[in-house]
Amino acid sequence: MNTRRVLAVGRTESGKSYYLRNAICRRSPRVLHLDVMGEAHKEASPRAVQVEGLRATLDALVVAADYTRWDIWAFIREPDQLQALATRLVYKPTLAEPSLAELLGGLVLECSEVSTLAPLRGTPPDVSGLWSWGRHRGLSIAAATQHPALCDVRVRAMSEYVVLFTLTDAASLRWVRENMGEELVPVVRRLPQGRGVRVEMGTGRAVEFGRDWQLLREWKLGGTPRLSGNLRDG
Ligand SMILES: Nc1ncnc2c1ncn2[C@@H]1O[C@H](COP(=O)(O)OP(=O)(O)O)[C@@H](O)[C@H]1O
Ligand SMILES: [Mg+2]
Numbered sequence: 001m002n003t004r005r006v007l008a009v010g011r012t013e014s015g016k017s018y019y020l021r022n023a024i025c026r027r028s029p030r031v032l033h034l035d036v037m038g039e040a041h042k043e044a045s046p047r048a049v050q051v052e053g054l055r056a057t058l059d060a061l062v063v064a065a066d067y068t069r070w071d072i073w074a075f076i077r078e079p080d081q082l083q084a085l086a087t088r089l090v091y092k093p094t095l096a097e098p099s100l101a102e103l104l105g106g107l108v109l110e111c112s113e114v115s116t117l118a119p120l121r122g123t124p125p126d127v128s129g130l131w132s133w134g135r136h137r138g139l140s141i142a143a144a145t146q147h148p149a150l151c152d153v154r155v156r157a158m159s160e161y162v163v164l165f166t167l168t169d170a171a172s173l174r175w176v177r178e179n180m181g182e183e184l185v186p187v188v189r190r191l192p193q194g195r196g197v198r199v200e201m202g203t204g205r206a207v208e209f210g211r212d213w214q215l216l217r218e219w220k221l222g223g224t225p226r227l228s229g230n231l232r233d234g
Contacts (some may be wrong), residue, residue: 001106001138004159005075005131008113008144008196010165011172015194015211016144017043019163020110022135023213024142029069030107032061034079034085036116036195038065052083058088082117090134099137114143119153131158149175156201163198166191181221 006024008016021043024030026227033044044050051060055060055220057074064070084114088100089109101107109130111117118137130141131154143159147172156162156179164180167173167188177185187197187208194211204221 002107003135003138003140005161006143006161007142007148007155007159008163008165009146009148009172009176010111010144010168010191010196011146011169012187013193014146014165014167014191015149015196016146016163016189017038017112018194018198019165020142021146024140025108025110026031026107026167028140030104031110032057032107033071033073033110033112034113034117034187035073035075035112036082037113038075038077040113044120047071050074050104051075054078054084061100068105083124083126086124086130090139092130092139101137101139104138105185106140108142111143113147114145114155115147115150116201117143120150120152120227121152123152128152128158129156131155133146134185146172148172148179161198162201163196164191164195165196166189175217183222184186202218 006020008020029177049060050073051057052075054076057076060072064072069129076085090099092100097141129138134141143155148156151223162180164176164184167176173185173189176188184197193198196209198207199205199221205218206221207218212214
C-alpha cells in the first residue's frame with residue numbers, strides 16, 4: 001500500500017486544515033479525522049460519522065471495516081486514549097495478526113494539532129510509530145500544527161512533505177530557519193491565508209501555491225543540512 005505523511009505548519013486560520021482536507025483527505029476513500037482540540041467537528045459533512053472518546057472511535061472503525069468508503073470524525077482529548085488508539089491502529093502484536101490500519105484496507109489519519117498528539121517531550125513510541133510503522137501498514141498521515149517547535153522531531157523527520165502556511169511567532173520562525181532553511185523565513189511571514197509552500201523533504205524541491213492550488217513558483221532550496229527525511233536529528 002502506498003502511504004505518505006504530510007505535515008502542514010502555520011499559525012491559526014492560515015489554511016492548514018482546508019489544505020489537508022481538500023488537497024489530501026478528499027482523494028482518499030477512508031479518512032479518520034482525529035480532533036484533539038474539540039474544534040473540527042463542526043466542519044464534518046452531514047454524511048460523516050462523529051464520535052467522541054476511544055471506545056466509540058474503535059467501535060466506529062470496526063463497523064467501518066465492512067465498507068470501502070467512510071469518513072469518521074473522532075474527538076479524543078485524553079493522552080492515554082490517543083496512545084491506545086495509535087497502538088490499535090498500527091501495532092502488530094504478532095506477525096500473523098494484522099494491525100487495524102491493515103484490516104481497514106489503509107486509511108488517511110488527519111490530525112488537527114500534532115503538538116498535542118506528539119509533543120516535543122514524552123511522545124510514547126506507539127504514537128511516533130504512527131509515522132514510522134504506519135507507513136508499512138497502509139496508514140497515511142495528514143497532520144497540522146501551529147507550534148512546530150513543540151512537536152516531536154520524528155514527526156518532521158518522517159514526513160515526506162512539509163507544507164508551510166503563514167507563521168509569525170518567533171519560536172516557529174526559528175523552527176523554519178533551523179529545519180527548513182533560512183530562505184523560507186521571509187516567505188512564510190508574508191503568505192496570505194490559503195497560500196502555502198510545499199517542500200519535498202527528500203529533495204528540497206519547493207512549490208509555492210495559491211488559494212486555488214495554482215502553481216505560483218517552483219525552486220530548489222539552497223543547502224540546508226536538515227532536509228533529508230531521516231532520523232539524524234531524532
Ligand atoms: N485555499 C483556500 N480557499 C478558500 N478558503 C480557504 C482556503 N484556505 C483557508 N480557507 C478558509 O480560511 C479559514 C481558515 O482556514 P483553516 O484551514 O481552518 O485554518 P487553520 O487550520 O490553519 O486554522 C477557513 O474558513 C477556510 O475555509
Ligand atoms: Mg485547523
